[in-house]
Amino acid sequence: MRVHGTDVRQNALTLLRGGARNADVARRLNVPLGTVSYWLHMDRAKRGECPGSRNPECPRCDDRALDGSAYAYLLGLYLGDGHISHYSGHRVPNLMITCGDAWPGLMDEAERAIRTVFPENGVCRVRRTGCHNVKVYSKHLTCLFPQHGAGKKHERRIALEDWQQAIVDRHPWELVRGLVHSDGCRTMNWTTRLVGGEVKRYEYPRYWFTNTSDDIRQLYTDTLDTLGVEWKHCTRAGRPYNISVARRASVALMDTHVGPKY
Incomplete structure (x- = not known):
């Protein structure tokens, strides 16, 4: 196991206290990310900044504004x-x-x-x-x-x-x-058509949402209904786990307001 000197740790803490991200400090000092996270946790504990040491206000309990x-x-x-x-x-x-x-x-x-x-x-x-x-x-x-x-x-x-x-x-x-970015994706599907005696391939975008909870899928589709987005269930192993949005106008709406993950 590699042992890091006190000077490396202190340098890391100086950067972290200055607002640097854990991952950036780890790369800069060639220290494992887990080690940097542990150093930060222990430093915050010594300074009384660990979770629970303060009492932040809650939008539900204290009527703090919620975005x-x-x-x-x-x-x-x-x-x-x-x-x-x-x-x-x-x-x-x-x-x-x-x-x-x-x-x-x-x-x-x-x-x-x-x-x-x-x-x-x-x-x-x-x-x-x-x-x-x-x-x-x-x-x-x-x-x-x-x-x-x-x-x-x-x-x-x-x-x-x-x-x-x-x-x-x-x-x-x-x-x-949020639902699509967690349990969904935007993919390109394709199909073939016979045009003038020649088979041509067509590609088209589609949004998928996959979740095994009937309630969560219902919440998703109810919200799509209010937004005018057309969707349909696609079964998997006989169960409707997947929600598909493939109509051109609906995909255009999803592209405008959701977009692919990146």
């Missing part, structure tokens, strides 16, 4: 690839949005949304095989995401509360973006 657009997008990410957990040793739960390494832009958008919704809380990225967890600690996670519960999302009922639905009604495209 509806950022929240609707983050809600979509949470319902797709998000998870709230409470590990032993931590005093507060954490929200993790899992983003594949193939989509660095998605990681950036997820982090921006979390920072906007939780402006007083620290946000970090935790490296995993093939992905990163964009993570925040807060005592008020279940206030903002009451859909949290025991077990997998598709094994329990998922329904928006009235205040959440009101936000989605004001920012429907942001919810759709």
